[in-house]
Amino acid sequence: MIYSAALLFVVTIGVLAYAATRSRDAVPAAATFTLREGGRLAIRLPFALIAASCLAELIPDDTVAALIGHDSGVQGIVIASFAGGLLPGGPMVSFPVALILAGEGAGTAQLIALLTGWSVFAFHRVISYESPIMGWRFVAVRMLSSLLVPILAGLATAAAIATFGDVSVGWR
């Protein structure tokens, strides 16, 4: 997160310098935007984060492993796609979980469907950030548009593996 913050800081400074030369109003306008939207989020966001954190606590994490093995086929890919969306937390949680699942016999296609489902559905991120900022109707459009994405990723992986052979997970 320190790395992300530093990168964001550098990008912001760069754009700030560019904007200041482009237009006299840009910086005050950006400050007003920040105050207005930030003020709204200052109340909304803490509660959204508490809700997400408590909901994550309620989802059982060990039931996922049994359903998405190498032989679970298309059904396993579909299950993994949606289970991935329910994985709580950021990359520091989900990649280790995926690695553990791989060690317990999850198939590569199912694993990629899981990570893709986690990336695009991410119920946790929807509750904490996307819906408070973008609105629920936008979330609905994006969700419907992404419905097939993890399944396609899983099927494409299965096809690639059938053609070229399986890939290894982790470092050899």
Added chain:
Amino acid sequence: MAVQTPPEPRRRMAVVDKTTLFYVLLALVSAALVLIIKSPAAMTDAVSGALLLFLAIAPMIVMGLFLGGLVKAIADPAKVAPILGQQSGLRGLALASVLGALTPGGPFAAFPIVYAIFAAGADVGAIVAFLTGWSLIALHRVVVWELPLMGPDVVGLRILISLPLPVLAGLQARWLVRNVDLFRSVGPRDLSADEPRG
């Protein structure tokens, strides 16, 4: 620059609007469920964890909003629309996907930026492609988290397979907005539309 400044008579009055109320209720109900199903300790952990997280990400959100505000202020809708608007075709969706994949920072930074691009004249398809590219390919996340943990083979395969998917999602979003009445008016004003108008 003159776009999408929602009418704001007496908007400041509404400190707690309907959306905020929804999150307050959701937080209360889910915390109560953890208290009943798990334990008081689990609930305190979840709540304090969430509040600590909020303190940790608050500076990033402010920075993300400020960057978004700058982008919105210097982006000329007359120029953004042909590049990322409804008529931008596949090239617009591909560009949005690439921009998304390159955007650093977590959701707390990305969503304020996306909201500003939306307000500057990009269409829903481009925004969906951007967010899908950002969440799916996310190059900074790959370098920091995925590669060290998952290894090069599976990461390479995953990214290769993911490349066309943001564009597909963007096309689907454009189709939805064109053909489903409920979604026809989805736009950056959604946020302010939640507010009771004065």
